[in-house]
Amino acid sequence: MAIEKEVILQLKNIEQSYVVDNSVKQAVKDVSFNVYKNEFLVILGPGHCGKSVLLNIISGLESAQKGQVYLGAEPLAGVDRRISLVFQRLALLPWMTVIDNVAFGLRMAGIAKAERRKIAQKYINLVGLQGFEKSYPSQLSGGMKQRVGIARAYAVNPEILLMDEPFGQLDAQTRYAMQEEILRIWQQEKKTVIFVTNNIEEAVYLGDRIILLSSCPAHVKAEYEIQMEKPRNTVDPEFLRIRKEISDNTDLAL
């Protein structure tokens, strides 16, 4: 990593709670961290607590009760064109073909058809889906669907890409393949990525930096910087050591 790191996104004292069955349940408690330009940041946490909430707050889908997110120097209010999201539950639009799904953000931005087709095609090629442009999502496998989701998020050319457990619903084999893919794509199209997962191995395989969250309510428990070269060998002693260290420090998911 470069020695001087430029802060691109800043979370300051984020808190969020919900009313569940007539009682207040706190999901996120006093979370602050920085995100640096072009890094692959993994937010790792057990169970269902807080991780997606944090991403929803960063993406602007929900607003925090307390605290503030800063993009560069300015406070973030609502959704922002510089931030894009790869959804946890695929969330492709089933009535659109692959290319129309990828071009969706460009179309909403009012970019002319020929131009957005060209851009969409570029990202379809990047995720390795050439030949499936005219397929509908229901015709694709889980891994292919998630590739479409990734291409769609990349196509609007954001500065920051949020990925909300994008491989959570894939089978183990596809998951490994997609982890390699996401690294390849990230190295090809350098962007800041914030990747949420509950899988320790995935976190160590992908992350330049890992922010470990506690169980409910989520707060930052530890931070790890991983210097190993990518792609990483998952049975390398150093890899296993880091994995064990994080694992020992992780709260049990309920």
Add this chain to the structure above:
Amino acid sequence: MKIMTVKKRERHKNTFYQILSVASVLGLIGLWIYISSTSRFPTPGDIWERMIKMFQYPIKGKNIFGHLLASLQRVMIALSFCWTFGLAFGILLGWNQKCRAFLEPLFSAFRAVPPLAWIPLITLWFGIGEFPKILIVIMGGLPPIVVNTQAGIANVQQLYLDVGTIFHANRRQMLFQIALPSALDAVLAGIKNSMSSAWVVVLAAEMLGGKSGVGFLISRGMDSMDMPLILLAMIAIGSVSALFAIALNTIERIACPWLLKKK
């Protein structure tokens, strides 16, 4: 080799089911011929002759196709109104919460009254011409399309709307690019329901008063104990209705290819 045998077995199974379907239809016709040969129930031949006779001696100046056309015209005029106005109204109810809160009770009250119950009132107000008949058909065809459109639009998955939010869809794009396409299968189901409902109502309206249409033929057949005429009219309306259903299914397949390609 194994694959071939599996394929063969699959094909045999399909052929068997097709034979079953054909057998049921043939059975019905056989039963009909048997019953009509042992009673005064008209034979298929009687009905064919009745149709030919209508070309020579039209009823109220129209043969069977003339009457069919008269009914068809009423249904189509009414449905084209239902499908445009009903769609717009359904979108309004589904998309705009204020409109829904304000208009839904009124619409529910209107919907709770069966369309045929309107016949006396409408006849008192507008007589027995063409307009009141079409109005009654509209009463029957409107609720299904409005209800289905509204439900389809109101129940659009939050996830799809989130996709719209993340990619900066404006309010109009949210409606036309996300809510409406996701509601399209519900809307199409509403269109089909409104059509079958319109047929039911147009027949009833014609049976109660009128000088043309298939419903009129049926009630004329009843008055003059003309059983072949009644059956002829029933078969005519059944065939047209079935053709329409096939046409709509074809349109659905063309308009919503993603529903079809789910394996």
